[in-house]
Amino acid sequence: MTTEVRSLREFKMPDVGEGLTEAEILSWSVKPGDTVTDGQVVCEVETAKAAVELPIPFNGVVERLFFPEGATVDVGTVIISVAVAGEAGAAAPAAAAPVAAPAEAEPARREVLVGYGPRTGGTQRRARRTTTTTVVAPAPAPAPAAPAPAPVAAAPVAAAPVVLAQPTGDRPLAKPPVRKLAKDLGVDLRAVTPTGPDGVVTREDVHAHVAAAAAVAAPPAEPAAVAPVEPVVVATAGTGDVRVPIKGVRKATAQAMVASAFTAPHVTEFVQVDVTRTMKFVRRLKESGELGRDIRVSPLLLVAKALLTAIKRHPEINAQWDEAAQEIVIRGQVNLGIAAATPRGLIVPNIKDAGGRTLSGLAAALGELIDTARLGKTSPNDMQGGTVTITNVGVFGVDTGTPILNPGEAAILAFGAVRELPWVHKGKVVPRQVTTLALSFDHRLVDGELGSRVLADVAALLEHPKRLITWG
Incomplete structure (x- = not known):
């Protein structure tokens, strides 16, 4: 029996x-x-x-x-x-x-x-x-x-x-970002008709399902509320104190910034740049589509390429301080971090070996990195191993700032808002597109000369973007 x-x-x-x-x-x-x-x-x-x-x-x-x-x-x-x-x-x-x-x-x-x-070593139950x-x-x-x-x-x-x-x-077939989207919209994936390869439900399938459901619904009263990716605490004046738990991304960011600020001696340098030619170059790339279909082109892309080119000319800035060995480690490849604002807070995923990519390859990787970060699906591997970072404060209308280094990195570049300002160009004062760049660096690794040369190179490349080809 x-x-x-x-x-x-x-x-x-x-x-x-x-x-x-x-x-x-x-x-x-x-x-x-x-x-x-x-x-x-x-x-x-x-x-x-x-x-x-x-x-x-x-x-x-x-x-x-x-x-x-x-x-x-x-x-x-x-x-x-x-x-x-x-x-x-x-x-x-x-x-x-x-x-x-x-x-x-x-x-x-x-x-x-x-x-x-699995973890190495035995565990006792x-x-x-x-x-x-x-x-x-x-x-x-x-x-x-x-x-x-x-x-x-x-x-x-x-x-x-x-x-x-x-x-x-x-269980329907769908990628994690699609599952997250369906959950946020209150959609049961089993009710969605898949159109992807091998019966995979895509983002478009979810949106189409929502649109179809709305079309056959009764006379609309109030539009259905779409659940946010994460509850957002909004403070309103005159309503008293609001307490926000310190956890997750916010907690990790706070700990990392405190450790960085009190470990690495920060120095920040600034430069204003006429980026009129760069903005025209961005528009040309958008209109021509020469980097490929569905590739997003933005000023940030050319700032990233300019920084990577400057690092190629001055590789000593792509370094790390090894306290235990009392050595400066000059990294073999550039893993470019991009600060991204997400519903869970600010994170800095990085593009592995960004310096070895073409402009079109860098554009594709940058777009994928930003999309994944906004969905909250950045993998732990993409958050590790960064060597230098760009923070785009200009998207918030901010001219510049004094960015704090990510722990373990030697430099971070802040890209400010692009504004039309009076500028001396070819001996005349004319309106030009101008931005401010700020480079913070670890003064243990980077002295004033090296930091200044890198920042000056980035500025020169953005003022004359054709040099991206000749210098690269």
């Missing part, structure tokens, strides 16, 4: 990235009683670097969610337990089964985030006899699973509806 063995498996918050110790649970896509399969996404979490979907590494029935949405959980803490069913060969005495079950309950596989390997339940029953009898303990039924997250919770085997 065969027996069915059921035991509880616990899934812990995985190590979601280098140097990160905690993550916030943004949403659950399962609830107690749901059946889950190996690889199925059970929740989305936000780290200090990105929002990430977590897949469960085994099959079973959800018994308990240990934390509600919005909770911040340390890495290694149990977040969900699942009742796992197994098949035993022959019926064993009832008294002996509970003794053998704990030794067999933990397989070799460990919970890790997709894209990261403490005995939890009170949380492991073994039920022995004849195989032909389709008895239901043991009822969940009282705390399971009272879990606060069970009451929160999740639009995209999928039954086993019925």
Whole structure:
């Protein structure tokens, strides 16, 4: 006679990235009683670097969610337990089964985030006899699973509806940014007609579904409110104090900026530049489409290319201070960081080996980086290894600033607003397009001469963009 063995498996918050110790649970896509399969996404979490979907590494029935949405959980803490069913060969005495079950309950596989390997080194699992339940029953009898303990039924997250919770085997194909868009718009992906390759749901499919639903709706009363990517706290004058939790991206940014400001001696230099020719060059590239279809061209693209060209001429500025070895490390490639404002705060993803890209390749990488950052889907890898950064304060109408270095980097360039100003050009005062550049650098690595030469080169390239070809 065969027996069915059921035991509880616990899934812990995985190590979601280098140097990160905690993550916030943004949403659950399962609830107690749901059946889950190996690889199925059970929740989305936000780290200090990105929002990430977590897949469960085994099959079973959800018994308990240990934390509600919005909770911040340390890495290694149990977040969900699942009742796992197994098949035993022959019926064993009832008294002996509970003794053998704990030794067999933990397989070799460990919970890790997709894209990261398991942690090295052994871990010791403490005995939890009170949380492991073994039920022995004849195989032909389709008895239901043991009822969940009282705390399971009272879990606060069970009451929160999740639009995209999928039954086993019925999960539509879609990329994470598309899933996020559907969730924000309140769209069930199962109701969307896919048009992408191999039945993949695209962003256009989601928008088309929303438009079709709106067209067949009853006489419009008030437009449906679109949920924001993340709740935004708005302070209104005269309404009293507003407290905003310091966590996630904001917390990580604050810690990094304090560490940088009090570790690296900052120096900032400024220069005003006539960028009239650069602005004309940008318009020409847009109209001609010579960089490729669907490639966005902006002044930021040429600022990035100018900085990369200047670094190629002065590679010593692409350096890092190694305190432990008491060495200056001149980096072999330029990983160009671009400060991006997102609903979760300011982040600085970087383009790997930006200095080795053509102008069209740099434009494509820049557009992809910005789109991914705005969706909150920047991967931990894209946030690591930056060597120099550009912050575009001009998009806010700001002329310039004194940017603080990202930890581990030697320089950061602020690109200010482009304004029409009176300017001496060919001996006459005429209106020209002018911007202000500010370069902050670590004075341990970069002296005044090197910093000035780099900034002067960037200015010269933006004043005469044709030099991007001859100097590059």
